[in-house]
Amino acid sequence: MNSTASRWSLRVLGLGYVFLLLLLPLGLIFYKTFEAGIAPPLEAITSPDGLQALKLTLITVAIAVPLNTVFGVLCALLLVRHRWKGNFLIDAVINLPFAISPVVIGLSLFLLYGKNGWLEPGLAEAGVKILFSTPGIILACIFVSLPFVVRETVPVLQEIGTEQEQAAETLGANAWQTFWRITLPAIRWGVAYGVVLTTARVLGEFGAVSVVSGNISGETQTLPLFVSKQYENFNLPGAFGASVLLALLALATLLAMNFLKRKEDA
Amino acid sequence: MEAGTVQAPSAPRAPRVGIRLPGVSAGLGRGIVVLYLSLLVLLPLAALAAKSVSLGLGHFWAQVTTPAAINALELTLVASLIVVIVNGFFGTVLAWILVRDEFPGKSIVNAVIDLPFALPTIVASLILIELWGKHSPLGIDISLSRTAVVVALMFVTLPFVVRAVQPLLMEMDREMEEAAASLGAGGFTIFRRVIFPNLLPGLAAGVALAFARALGEFGSVLLFAGGLADTQVSSIYIKQLIEQGNESGAAAVSMVLLAASLLVLLLVGLIQRWGSRHERSGGAGLTVMPMSGIEPQPEREEDERE
Numbered sequence: 001m002n003s004t005a006s007r008w009s010l011r012v013l014g015l016g017y018v019f020l021l022l023l024l025p026l027g028l029i030f031y032k033t034f035e036a037g038i039a040p041p042l043e044a045i046t047s048p049d050g051l052q053a054l055k056l057t058l059i060t061v062a063i064a065v066p067l068n069t070v071f072g073v074l075c076a077l078l079l080v081r082h083r084w085k086g087n088f089l090i091d092a093v094i095n096l097p098f099a100i101s102p103v104v105i106g107l108s109l110f111l112l113y114g115k116n117g118w119l120e121p122g123l124a125e126a127g128v129k130i131l132f133s134t135p136g137i138i139l140a141c142i143f144v145s146l147p148f149v150v151r152e153t154v155p156v157l158q159e160i161g162t163e164q165e166q167a168a169e170t171l172g173a174n175a176w177q178t179f180w181r182i183t184l185p186a187i188r189w190g191v192a193y194g195v196v197l198t199t200a201r202v203l204g205e206f207g208a209v210s211v212v213s214g215n216i217s218g219e220t221q222t223l224p225l226f227v228s229k230q231y232e233n234f235n236l237p238g239a240f241g242a243s244v245l246l247a248l249l250a251l252a253t254l255l256a257m258n259f260l261k262r263k264e265d266a
Numbered sequence: 267m268e269a270g271t272v273q274a275p276s277a278p279r280a281p282r283v284g285i286r287l288p289g290v291s292a293g294l295g296r297g298i299v300v301l302y303l304s305l306l307v308l309l310p311l312a313a314l315a316a317k318s319v320s321l322g323l324g325h326f327w328a329q330v331t332t333p334a335a336i337n338a339l340e341l342t343l344v345a346s347l348i349v350v351i352v353n354g355f356f357g358t359v360l361a362w363i364l365v366r367d368e369f370p371g372k373s374i375v376n377a378v379i380d381l382p383f384a385l386p387t388i389v390a391s392l393i394l395i396e397l398w399g400k401h402s403p404l405g406i407d408i409s410l411s412r413t414a415v416v417v418a419l420m421f422v423t424l425p426f427v428v429r430a431v432q433p434l435l436m437e438m439d440r441e442m443e444e445a446a447a448s449l450g451a452g453g454f455t456i457f458r459r460v461i462f463p464n465l466l467p468g469l470a471a472g473v474a475l476a477f478a479r480a481l482g483e484f485g486s487v488l489l490f491a492g493g494l495a496d497t498q499v500s501s502i503y504i505k506q507l508i509e510q511g512n513e514s515g516a517a518a519v520s521m522v523l524l525a526a527s528l529l530v531l532l533l534v535g536l537i538q539r540w541g542s543r544h545e546r547s548g549g550a551g552l553t554v555m556p557m558s559g560i561e562p563q564p565e566r567e568e569d570e571r572e
Contacts (some may be wrong), residue, residue: 006453014360015375021421022381025393028403032396066288075299082292086300093303096311101482103501104520107508108310109519111317118313142306157448179393197383204386207484207501224388224485231392231489243389252385254377257384 010103019056026247033240041241044230049218050242053226057203058223064141064202069195071195072149073187077149080157094147105143106211109136113212132214140208145201152189156264160186189264197259200253204246304433312523320516329518337439338497338503339522345499346480348420350427350473354466357427358469364428365435382422387485390421397491414491415499422486423476430472434465466543471534476528481523 033041044050075094079087097105099162113119115131123130130136172177184191206224213220215229223242230238319326329335363369364376382390394417396402399409406416440459446456484501491497493506500523507516 010359016362017356025397028397029393073303074295075394078295093307097399099478099531101501101505101523103484107516107520112310112313116468151517153333157361205470224386246386246389253384258377
């Protein structure tokens with residue numbers, strides 16, 4: 001394993017694989033998008049449908065991510081600090097979204113809220129529309145991105161222990177003060193890491209959203225759905241432009257992950 | 267706690283203090299968590315399960331054994347198997363060069379490994395079809411074929427094995443290898459007899475997670491491999507059934523897919539328990555990717571000790 005030959009063959013194998021599978025396709029899309037200048041992709045994204053897709057995506061992130069963050073921290077605190085017989089069940093349910101195909105997640109929401117669904121009569125009476133509109137998309141995104149904050153927070157909580165919290169309490173801090181001044185600062189990088197992963201997942205979710213949204217241009221289209229619709233309609237600048245935008249967000253995600261990992265380790 | 271008992275790997279155990287959920291008692295917090303999970307996750311899944319058998323078990327069976335359904339399930343299974351074997355190999359190679367080798371740009375390669383986690387799957391599909399499709403600048407067109415299914419799945423599952431093997435490789439004791447070398451073992455023998463057995467728990471967990479992910483993958487396959495009769499993976503088949511209005515059929519096939527991935531995840535849990543037992547002497551337990559995030563839950567082992 002130490003000879004130069006085997007070292008180089010491993011390098012070529014590994015790096016070649018990453019290059020052909022990840023980097024080359026990604027580079028090519030940037031090249032193709034800006035081949036004719038920045039105008040065509042920009043135009044496509046700033047078209048009414050493009051802007052609507054961007055707006056809907058941002059709304060989804062703005063609702064799904066905070067909800068899952070608050071839930072995630074609460075849930076992690078319970079799992080780590082409060083022994084309870086049902087904890088293993090909670091733990092198992094939290095892992096479910098990892099195990100389920102996005103299309104199946106979309107279908108289960110579709111069946112619950114759709115025609116003849118269990119909740120349909122009540123919702124119709126109340127005049128609330130879930131399927132083929134924004135709430136359905138948000139529900140799908142919450143479902144698929146639910147585990148990340150919990151999973152990232154649990155190990156950090158386990159690591160910090162409770163000594164500082166106990167000290168704070170001994171000194172007369174109440175629960176809120178202890179949480180804001182001791183617990184949260186200690187786990188913030190772990191939580192932030194989870195938030196980054198959650199955001200990336202919500203931004204990019206396609207399968208589940210494609211089942212519940214109906215993919216109506218200019219109405220229930222998120223950016224990933226916009227990409228697929230534009231591609232199917234042979235509007236390549238639109239598909240490429242939106243793809244590059246999402247790819248840039250993905251690269252920003254990688255940078256954030258890197259930064260936070262370093263903070264966590266420090 | 268007497269020495270030698272099975273113990274949580276890290277984490278000094280919390281004493282039985284009330285938890286600091288600001289303004290929320292443990293009971294209330296638990297209620298919120300259970301309600302959130304029930305409404306958002308369990309209720310939809312219950313609706314799915316109910317729908318799948320709503321027309322009877324015979325209908326369920328008929329729906330999952332149509333030629334198209336069997337084709338789709340078979341393709342999903344075979345493609346996923348091929349993919350995890352390929353990525354098991356390349357993932358180990360990548361983990362190796364990222365830990366044991368030094369080359370310029372290493373930290374960039376290390377960061378880029380997570381790209382498939384961060385990149386929306388539909389974008390993955392699009393960039394793959396642009397490079398390996400009809401308009402391929404390399405002149406290689408594999409789009410709309412079963413090969414494309416495999417390549418798309420290779421793309422999305424690449425990080426799993428790398429991230430599962432990497433930490434084990436980092437923590438591995440170099441002395442064992444040196445000892446083996448001083449006893450006259452060659453490079454390959456050292457790898458096979460010393461290094462590989464140590465990596466096995468991580469490799470197995472990474473492969474299983476990648477497999478679970480591949481089983482359900484949808485977006486990345488969609489544009490690149492398409493929904494042709496012979497390139498249709500299960501998730502695409504399900505989507506098609508939904509569009510045709512065959513909800514009970516879609517639900518039935520979904521239940522089969524769901525059962526398969528749950529089985530795999532169960533396996534991951536067992537592997538991790540096994541892995542963390544092996545690792546106990548070595549310090550930190552097996553850590554698998556942020557995305558997979560299924561931790562061995564040490565708390566459960568030792569119950570009620572106050």
